Amino acid sequence: FKQKTAYEISACLVGSEMCIRDRFNIDAEVKESAHARVNLIGEHTDYTGGYVMPTLLSFKNTIEISQNNSNEFTVYSQHFKEKKTFNDFKKSINNEWVDYIKGCLHIFFDENKISSRFLSIFISSDIPLERGISSSSALCVATLKALNTFFETKIKDPEIAKLAKKVEFNYIGVSGGIMDQMVSSIGIHGKAFFMNCKNLEYELINFPENWKFCLIDSEVQRNLRDSSYNERFAELQEAEKKLGVEYLGEVKKENFQTNKFDNNTIAKRAKHVVFENDRVINAKKNLIENNIQEFGKLMNESHVSYSKDFEASTLDVDLIVQRSVECGALGARLTGGGFGGFTVSLIERNNFSNWYSKILNFYPAEKIFEVN
Ligand code: GLA
Numbered sequence: 001f002k003q004k005t006a007y008e009i010s011a012c013l014v015g016s017e018m019c020i021r022d023r024f025n026i027d028a029e030v031k032e033s034a035h036a037r038v039n040l041i042g043e044h045t046d047y048t049g050g051y052v053m054p055t056l057l058s059f060k061n062t063i064e065i066s067q068n069n070s071n072e073f074t075v076y077s078q079h080f081k082e083k084k085t086f087n088d089f090k091k092s093i094n095n096e097w098v099d100y101i102k103g104c105l106h107i108f109f110d111e112n113k114i115s116s117r118f119l120s121i122f123i124s125s126d127i128p129l130e131r132g133i134s135s136s137s138a139l140c141v142a143t144l145k146a147l148n149t150f151f152e153t154k155i156k157d158p159e160i161a162k163l164a165k166k167v168e169f170n171y172i173g174v175s176g177g178i179m180d181q182m183v184s185s186i187g188i189h190g191k192a193f194f195m196n197c198k199n200l201e202y203e204l205i206n207f208p209e210n211w212k213f214c215l216i217d218s219e220v221q222r223n224l225r226d227s228s229y230n231e232r233f234a235e236l237q238e239a240e241k242k243l244g245v246e247y248l249g250e251v252k253k254e255n256f257q258t259n260k261f262d263n264n265t266i267a268k269r270a271k272h273v274v275f276e277n278d279r280v281i282n283a284k285k286n287l288i289e290n291n292i293q294e295f296g297k298l299m300n301e302s303h304v305s306y307s308k309d310f311e312a313s314t315l316d317v318d319l320i321v322q323r324s325v326e327c328g329a330l331g332a333r334l335t336g337g338g339f340g341g342f343t344v345s346l347i348e349r350n351n352f353s354n355w356y357s358k359i360l361n362f363y364p365a366e367k368i369f370e371v372n
Pocket of ligand 1: 179336338
């Protein structure tokens with residue numbers, strides 16, 4: 001099985017329009033892509049100055065750009081099968097997909113002091129939406145990379161990531177860290193991206209031959225995601241205030257005491273983050289030393305913490321995680337911002353066909369995707 005099955009058929013490649021020429025009858029002057037990611041371990045640790053370890057998926061967004069001779073921007077999304085035109089960068093009232101493009105254009109022109117030129121933009125994507133694999137960051141990174149190439153602005157990849165974050169944070173208005181934008185802009189397919197989110201130093205680490213990661217789609221769309229995510233974001237800020245630290249990432253597991261909090265919920269949220277940082281550092285060590293069992297154990301502990309202390313899982317997701325481990329995965333957990341989406345499992349390659357045949361008793365092949 002491949003990474004793209006169900007979505008190729010259902011969402012993305014329906015119809016014949018495959019590129020900008022098919023839609024606008026012009027050739028692409030520039031074409032850039034950016035990939036979605038799965039976070040292997042380290043959840044809600046990025047905006048709290050801690051550690052993360054995502055890796056890129058082969059799902060991606062592709063942006064094609066050409067100058068047009070009209071007096072408006074024209075953007076077509078193959079996924080939504082919709083064309084939008086505009087000549088200012090005002091955000092829509094009903095949160096439309098095109099806001100991400102408007103936001104990128106606005107921030108890009110503004111930051112680079114470039115006078116805007118009207119463009120035709122064609123977006124194609126095979127990234128499943130609302131599944132915790134950062135489709136929106138990949139869209140922003142791909143768009144900004146395409147603008148960077150088109151206008152020859154020579155912005156470096158980490159700066160592209162920061163601009164993408166600005167689009168999501170300042171223009172769209174969602175809380176979040178910098179993990180998704182950084183890995184989408186800089187990551188390399190087939191390598192783990194370990195990052196210290198405080199200083200943005202990162203390492204790209206190879207996976208040992210015998211390790212295999214797989215996604216299982218819970219199909220729980222993360223409708224409540226934004227409000228619940230923002231709630232957790234605020235709770236962690238409260239925890240930082242309570243402990244008198246700039247970032248929870250500074251707090252060592254050994255020094256963490258729940259009795260410093262008068263609110264049990266805040267204590268549990270903070271505990272997840274403090275212990276999760278410790279797990280990410282251990283996970284990196286175990287990845288480098290090829291200790292697959294230990295890495296799997298850390299993933300399992302991470303899920304329990306995410307589900308019980310951070311309360312960001314759902315019953316359906318917990319069941320997938322449990323079944324995956326029962327079928328032979330060494331570790332499994334919910335990935336991404338929480339409240340639904342994809343789970344990620346670690347399986348020893350020698351045991352893969354055994355795990356796969358067992359997990360098929362519970363979930364169809366269309367819901368299972370290989371990462372590496
Ligand atoms: C979302 C955010 C990230 C990160 C994760 C949780 O994907 O965009 O910045 O906070 O959730 O780890």
